[in-house]
Amino acid sequence: DGGITQSPKYLFRKEGQNVTLSCEQNLNHDAMYWYRQDPGQGLRLIYYSQIVNDFQKGDIAEGYSVSREKKESFPLTVTSAQKNPTAFYLCASSTGQGETGYTFGSGTRLTVV
Amino acid sequence: AQRVTQPEKLLSVFKGAPVELKCNYSYSGSPELFWYVQYSRQRLQLLLRHISRESIKGFTADLNKGETSFHLKKPFAQEEDSAMYYCALNAGGTSYGKLTFGQGTILTVHP
Numbered sequence: 276d277g278g279i280t281q282s283p284k285y286l287f288r289k290e291g292q293n294v295t296l297s298c299e300q301n302l303n304h305d306a307m308y309w310y311r312q313d314p315g316q317g318l319r320l321i322y323y324s325q326i327v328n329d330f331q332k333g334d335i336a337e338g339y340s341v342s343r344e345k346k347e348s349f350p351l352t353v354t355s356a357q358k359n360p361t362a363f364y365l366c367a368s369s370t371g372q373g374e375t376g377y378t379f380g381s382g383t384r385l386t387v388v
Numbered sequence: 389a390q391r392v393t394q395p396e397k398l399l400s401v402f403k404g405a406p407v408e409l410k411c412n413y414s415y416s417g418s419p420e421l422f423w424y425v426q427y428s429r430q431r432l433q434l435l436l437r438h439i440s441r442e443s444i445k446g447f448t449a450d451l452n453k454g455e456t457s458f459h460l461k462k463p464f465a466q467e468e469d470s471a472m473y474y475c476a477l478n479a480g481g482t483s484y485g486k487l488t489f490g491q492g493t494i495l496t497v498h499p
Contacts, residue, residue: 365432376437
C-alpha cells in the first residue's frame, strides 16, 4: 500500500530539547516537504527537498533542520531555538512536477510541556 | 512573491444550498492552482486542480486571471462536504513543485 507515513502521531517535548519527526514515503516521489499547520494561519512551508542530498528553506525555517539522505525519508528536527514549536506538522511528497499535487501524511502533533 | 488569500475563515450553509469558497491569489506569472480538502480525522487530500478542469464531488473551480481568483463552487451542498478547504498555488520556475497555501476555510453544511 503506497503512501506517506509520519511518526509519531503525538509528541511531547520539554523546553530546551530537540525532537525529530519522522516522514517516510514509498511513492518513489522525488520531492518532499514539511509544513506547519496553525489555526487561522493555514499551512506554512518549513523546508522542502526536490532531490536527495539537497534541501531548501521555506518561509519559516528558523529553529528547524532537515536532512535528505535517502529518497524515501525526510526527517524534521525541531530544535530548542524554535520559539513556538507547539503545532501540527504535516509532511508531503510529490513527483516535483507542479501540476500533480501533493500526497500528505497524517501529521504529528507536537506539544511543548 | 506569491500569495494566496481565502477571505472567509468560516462558511456556513444549509444542505441543498449553493456554496462558493473564495480564493484570490497574487502572482505575476501563470500559476497552477489547486483546492485541497481535509475532512474530520482524515488526511489533507487533493480535491481538484485547475489544469485538469475536472469536477470532483460536484465541485468546480474556474481560474479567472483577470480577477486573480480561483473560487470553489458547488450548486447543492451536502452535509458530507463539511470540512476544511485550502486553496494552493504553484508558482513554477525555481519554485517548481512548491505550493503556497491560503489560510483555509472551514465549511459547515447544516441539515
